[in-house]
Amino acid sequence: MEEMERYLLQTVKESPDAILIADRGGIIRFWNGGAERILGFTAAEAVGQSLDLIIPDNLRARHGDGYDRVMASGVTKYKTGLLSAPGIRKDGSRVSLEFSMVLLHDEAGAMAGCASIMRDVTERWQKEKALKERLAALEAAQHAG
Numbered sequence: 001m002e003e004m005e006r007y008l009l010q011t012v013k014e015s016p017d018a019i020l021i022a023d024r025g026g027i028i029r030f031w032n033g034g035a036e037r038i039l040g041f042t043a044a045e046a047v048g049q050s051l052d053l054i055i056p057d058n059l060r061a062r063h064g065d066g067y068d069r070v071m072a073s074g075v076t077k078y079k080t081g082l083l084s085a086p087g088i089r090k091d092g093s094r095v096s097l098e099f100s101m102v103l104l105h106d107e108a109g110a111m112a113g114c115a116s117i118m119r120d121v122t123e124r125w126q127k128e129k130a131l132k133e134r135l136a137a138l139e140a141a142q143h144a145g
Helices: 002-014 033-039 057-073 122-144
Strands: 018-023 028-031 083-088 094-105 111-120
Touching: 002 033, 018 033, 018 094, 033 094, 033 111, 057 111, 094 122
Parallel strands: none
Antiparallel strands: 018 028, 018 111, 083 094, 094 111
16 A cells, blocks of 8 residues: 555655645645646745635635635535636746646545646647637628628
8 A cells, every 4th residue: 555655645746747735825835846846835935825826816816715615515516527717827827727726635524625737738728719710700701601
């Protein structure tokens, strides 16, 4: 079992995807190398900070309300599947993220926080947006002619 725990810890630390853990209050408690690469903040800069660190200003209130509701109830509609949301990098630029969530419970079964596994899909999102714009332009030209 020790070997598997070592492999699991190595996987989490070295994953190219961002893996972070936040406590009940939305304070970041774990931040892996993938999070450093994708979001630009070192673990030392991120751990101990609010999740607001990576949430765009216009989405913070909504995210905070939802997070508090999930921590109070232990229920989320996002338990399976991928979520898509924008994030903010250290340099202030936006990043398009797809992520999954894991609700974390303490030994007594009470909500302890949330883990997220996030992937940067900015490049794919930009390509899809450009294709949609080209398609709309072609359809408009076809209807005009």
